[in-house]
Amino acid sequence: MGSLTTTSIQPVTAALTRSATFLVLSVTAPSAIPAIRSTLASVSSLARNVAFRDSDANLTCTVGIGSSMWDELTNNLPRPKELHPFREVKGAKHTAISTPGDLLFHIRSERRDLCFEFERQLMDRLGDSVQLVDETVGFRYFDARDLLGFVDGTANPVGPDLPPSVLVASEDDPNAQGGSYVVVQKYLHNLAGWKSLPAEKQEQIIGRTKPDNIELDDAEDGKQASHKTLSTIEDENGDEHGILRDNMPFGSPASGKFGTYFIGYTRRLWVIEKMLERMFRGHPPGLHDELLDFSRPLTGTVFFAPSATVLDGLDG
Structure with missing residues (x-):
């Protein structure tokens, strides 16, 4: 991978x-752009100020900018290639819908109160410039399981494979170096x-055992594939391309709402797009991911998280 020595x-x-807040906002008017730029440039310092209350709580915030407002919010910086x-993916039975969003704030911490405090100060600064x-407030469920009872994120790249x-x-893309494409679906x-x-x-639908998270064998070619198989992406050379999932469960037993907030970070947006095509249209076509019979997407948005160097310089 190219050097990031000069890019933060x-x-x-x-x-x-253990806790995360996923905040998707839209820009209210062109006149709001300068105030938003100023706030984005101050996110890193705002995070440090809030994180200082408990350095062991690992508070962070990652900012993503949507396609429709990239030019305005970055003052016409080169657009990531x-x-x-988000491109709607319509299958025979299920559809990955596309929904609006100009800004994404992915706030993470071991403590819910720090996520809350960061969001409060962030929204105070943004004011009526955004809507x-x-x-969605997510939480870690036992040993990183989703509310379906399975461990989530097992296939995430780790160590030297992560960057x-x-x-x-x-x-x-030299103009996008150090950044990451982000796809969110609720x-x-x-x-x-x-x-x-x-x-x-x-277990057959997921492709792993439920108690101990052991990977099951892939189905024969032409047969119904598991979620694990359909979301594993290889290129034409047979090289596998991983993404980083930081999914979180959310829900309310009293209201009967239970879900998973999918957030995927990737070097190559086409990897997640191909994954969604395989899930919703099927691979082979017609055999969609059976998980979708029990899990329905309410949102679908693409963002680009520029480097911290770019973000910090937006107020320049």
């Missing part, structure tokens, strides 16, 4: 925390329907 990166590779609005599109999977390199689960399935059928 945002905390896209921060470790999974793959940045475009809320979606706010090459997540961060754009100079040879990919999925709502039919938990009652899921629980009615035998554990063996659940």
